[in-house]
Amino acid sequence: MLRDITLGQYYPVDSPVHRLDPRAKIVLAFLYLIAVFLVRDLWLYIPVALYLAFAAWMSKLPAALMLRSLRPMRILLAFTFILNLFFGAGTTELLRIGPVVVKQEGLMNAVHFSLRLVFLVTGSSILTLTTAPVTLTDGLERLASPLKVFKFPAHEMAMMMTIALRFIPTLVEEADKIMKAQTARGADFESGNLVKRAKAMIPLLVPLFVSAFRRAGDLAMAMEARCYRGGEGRTRLHVLKFRRRDAVAFLTMALLYLVLLLPGFIK
């Protein structure tokens, strides 16, 4: 039951995109998001789609996996589409069924905003699908390190994120085990009303918290035993390096921007 939860959705294959510098990928993902917002005309989604398809192909990601990232969004997507379809301003009537009116501008907006959401979500999923969570936090730490000047605790944040990510699978496994152990004693997690179900969680949550605190204590001890004293003066095993392939990736992004912005200049 709990195995279905995928928090770290990293897809472990070897591809040029997987090998990109995480900092480059984070910045590229950010630039991509801006690019999606730059789209004013529907037909400009074609270059965005092509770019996305190219990135997905380079990342060796199965299409089904990327589409799966849309699943949690399906309700929001439906809302966006329906609200825009029926309640948009506009003049040209396309369809009228009783009091319900569909206008041309409404339809265009519905398609436009829905596509925008789809592209935002699938595009950013490439980042999390091709970057291992620890690498991702590593990249974030390095990107945020200039903020240390303003006393922003970049290292501590990254360390906390890394530890949290590291413990998610452990805790999921632990929760699964405790759930099974209590089920073996006749606990029922799946039926009854909300209050009953919330109460049924107590036999799961208490042992889970106890073990989380125990693990946290052990980990703190183990880190101190290895002389961890914060980020000051720590060197790294894997030093991030900006390589040629990162530059190439940025070039492709520049190309996308060129295609998106060019029509504006020509006019």
Place this chain on the structure above:
Amino acid sequence: MPLVLEQVSHAYRSGPQTTVALDKVDLTVRDGELLALIGHTGSGKSTLAQHLNGLLKPTSGRVLLDGQDINAGDANRRALRFQVGLVFQYPEHQLFEETVYKDVAFGPRNMGLSDAEIDARVREALALVGLDFGEISPRSPFELSGGQMRRAALAGVLAMRPRVLVLDEPTAGLDPRGRDFLLEDVQRLNRSGTTVVLISHAMDDVARLATRVAVLEKGALAMEGTAEEVFSQYDRLTRMGLDVPQGFKLARLLREGGLELAERARLEDIAAELALLIKGGDGDAA
């Protein structure tokens, strides 16, 4: 009525690959026996244990209790779990109530028993694991020692009076005293009629307690028989990365040294035979 596994296979998906945890296992747990399940880490012992009370469903094959398929659509799996009690590894991690009494009562309460019946069951279960009711039952389970916590957790399962008790490495992480206490509890239970399935890495315990031994390797049933039958296949077990009881090793070395000893698994039997040999062989030794 026995608990029967018929061609049980279990596969699960993790990311892109499918892992086969159990591969067409045929195994019968006979009434009243103490069946030891041994195998290398990752051989599927724990997965098999979870099939015995329906926590996991076989991908293919059937699990039968009293001739009924426990995973059939109309089967009452909850009632089944009260009949086949499963004690997980480190069961003390499942303790959660304010007092030991309440924690042990959790199972019987889920069974919908009356308060009087629950009280009787809690007293009985705590007595079975050798914990003093007056002293232990009002205390918080988190105040107990490791060995006591483990036994309180075991009592939590015993309070449901299961006919079959499945124990997944019950002695892992206990000190020798705690281990001996716990194994005594298990043996006592088995003698009083409860069928026991014991998963263990401690081969000496297996040799001493088990009436039958089943060996799993890579999810498949590799061997099955009495402790003597299984442990006499020393080389095969070693190849699987499994150990044999110390007594068995000693007997083997003595045999290699020229002594004539029968294949026995229990330390006591080997010692008795040795004593006989030494006493009876006085004349030769001189």
